Amino acid sequence: MKTKYKAIRKSAFMSFKHCNKQFEYLYNDPKYWDYGTKEGETDIKKKRGNEYHNAMETFFDQVIKIENFSKYFMRLALPNTDDETLNRYFDWTVEIEWKRYTELENKDNWNPIANELKIYMKDLVIDRTGHVDRIDIIPGTKNLMIVEYKAGRSYDMEKADRITSMNAEIGWYVQILNAVKEYPEYKITHWKVINPEIQKVWINKISPISLKSVEKTYSTMVNMIIKGLKFPKNVGPLCDYCAYLEECDPYYEDDSVVDFGKAI
Numbered sequence: 696m697k698t699k700y701k702a703i704r705k706s707a708f709m710s711f712k713h714c715n716k717q718f719e720y721l722y723n724d725p726k727y728w729d730y731g732t733k734e735g736e737t738d739i740k741k742k743r744g745n746e747y748h749n750a751m752e753t754f755f756d757q758v759i760k761i762e763n764f765s766k767y768f769m770r771l772a773l774p775n776t777d778d779e780t781l782n783r784y785f786d787w788t789v790e791i792e793w794k795r796y797t798e799l800e801n802k803d804n805w806n807p808i809a810n811e812l813k814i815y816m817k818d819l820v821i822d823r824t825g826h827v828d829r830i831d832i833i834p835g836t837k838n839l840m841i842v843e844y845k846a847g848r849s850y851d852m853e854k855a856d857r858i859t860s861m862n863a864e865i866g867w868y869v870q871i872l873n874a875v876k877e878y879p880e881y882k883i884t885h886w887k888v889i890n891p892e893i894q895k896v897w898i899n900k901i902s903p904i905s906l907k908s909v910e911k912t913y914s915t916m917v918n919m920i921i922k923g924l925k926f927p928k929n930v931g932p933l934c935d936y937c938a939y940l941e942e943c944d945p946y947y948e949d950d951s952v953v954d955f956g957k958a959i
């Protein structure tokens with residue numbers, strides 16, 4: 696049965712976790728599905744991040760076609776651009792991917808099981824959707840690792856709030872992948888973040904607590920949407936970076952409640 700509600704995107708879920716009101720704006724935004732696309736064209740950091748994602752999407756497909764597998768040819772499978780920062784991203788990525796390749800006993804495991812995978816889960820009231828950058832098989836196991844590319848200094852997993860937010864983001868994907876039984880023979884057990892800006896890689900185990908927390912937040916969201924409850928503001932320093940700052944006027948306490956049933 697088709698519901699009247701739009702599917703909840705991972706970015707909307709994350710905005711709800713940060714500020715309920717921001718989610719309300721985003722969910723009602725006519726550009727909900729394209730949200731962030733314009734910034735990706737004009738903001739140099741976002742543009743760079745998008746180009747990195749695009750290059751990585753084709754990287755593995757191109758590299759496995761190379762007969763003379765070497766670090767040199769691996770670099771050729773990534774672009775050389777006019778942007779020196781982006782070239783630095785690619786040089787470093789080759790270093791870490793080459794190291795991963797040389798350390799593997801079974802070289803077939805180097806190629807990801809999924810690359811830029813769009814995922815969608817039918818849910819009872821409101822569906823869920825997301826986009827996973829990459830999924831690797833953990834060598835010698837039947838376990839999987841979700842890999843995310845996060846370019847930018849702010850994505851430093853050594854900061855406590857970043858780990859929490861990454862657990863939520865990955866938890867969202869895991870719940871969808873498990874529900875749709877995308878990989879029935881495998882278990883998703885880890886996540887890895889690759890940040891070419893600060894040249895770091897983090898690997899973390901997925902905890903059942905973070906998956907439970909995703910479900911709890913999702914239920915709260917759905918309940919608030921279908922009952923038309925008030926979405927409180929979370930006023931803080933991040934308001935300055937919020938796309939809805941002007942409409943929101945964070946220091947003004949408003950009592951308006953959006954009827955999602957009518958608004959969508």
Ligand code: SF4
Binds near residue numbers: 720928931935939944
């Ligand atoms: S400006 Fe601040 S309070 Fe308002 S929606 Fe954005 S994050 Fe929330």
